[in-house]
Amino acid sequence: MRTRFRWRVGAALTLLLCAPGALWAQAAAPYYYPPDAVAALYRDHTAPLARAFAEQAPTLVQALQGHCAGPAALAPARAAWTQTVLAWERLAAVAVGPLIERRSLREIDFQPLRPELLKRSLAREPKSLDDMERVGTPAKGLPAIEYLLWSAPAAPRSGACAYAVLAAQAVQREAEALRAAFDALAAAPPEEEAAVTAFVEFINQWLGGLERLRWTGMEKPLREAETRGAAPAFARLPSGQTGAAWAAGWAELRALARQPDSGAPAIGAGRVSIESYLRGRGHIALADRWRATVDEADRAMQGVQPGAPAGVDAAARALKKLTTLMQSEVAGSLEVNLGFSSADGD
Secondary structure, three states, X not given: OHHHHHHHHHHHHXXXXXXXXXXXXXXXXXXXXXXXXXXXXXHHHHHHHHHHHHHHHHHHHHHHHHHHHOOOOHHHHHHHHHHXXXXXXXXXXXXXXXXXXXXXXHHHHOOOOOHHHHHHHHHHOOOOHHHHOOOOHHHOXXXXXXXXXXXXXXXXXXXXXXXXXXXXXXXXXXXXXXXXXXXXXXXXXXXXXXXXXXXXXXXXXXXXXXXXXXXXXXXHHHHHHXXXXXXXOOOOOOOOOHHHHHHHHHHHHHHHHOOOOOOOOOOOOOOOOHHHHXXXXXXXXXXXXXXXXXXXXXXXXXXXXXXXXHHHHHHHHHHHHHHHHHHHHHHHHOOOOOOOOOOOOO
């Protein structure tokens, strides 16, 4: 605590001795430190999203059980899957902490689904969650359930329907583990040196989440489709939830990037956005450019749908500007070394 106190006093003196613009910055945003940002991230962002996902997952299990017991009830099961996947998209948008440690993105949402592997797994007729642990990740999780609800709808009392229930129960088990882990972090966030490491992870994983959305989710399918001369193979197409999934993930990325219009939160009073952290450190001009670039991307993301490739391409290009600004200027101003790879959080 003494170290933190000395940091705050030193920061206040520095701002007071700087140019008048720095005084405005002090008034506009507190001088945050990594422990402030990380505690807020876990308390006000990841823990609530993990709880929402864990609360939604059982409804998918119950809806599938109802459908599989008969009579057929695909509509409620599809609705439950949709709400579950959107809750997941919000949580997984920035894959920090337990999401990385547990490799939850692979376990819950391996992309793309491998239909042939799914068919072989169905033929083995797993009977329990222990059996499901021996199923390869490309054949289970939310994509497998989507396939069994839309692409090849599982009939009541069929082996495929039982498989879908087991897959949903596995998702529920992982959701409950994530809720417990994030609740623990919210109750006892890391301090000092560990918080610095967690802050670096947050910035890297924010950028990684942006790139999963921009490149993996949007631009790569477009480019591959151009090469093949076919329609883009976006995720969530069978369910028709591609655009909604993009919007859900982007909403969380935006919330962690842009300061609310109401201003920067007091320390301990809300999640600390990248913009607020920059402003608190006196990087006002950069924070203004960052905010403008986030807003440009937000406008491009409004209503973007997979059936309008030009709009998808424009949105991807707007998101790329954010990536470039983070890599060239923002990360350095945050005192963060970028080391994200495509394997992180996956």
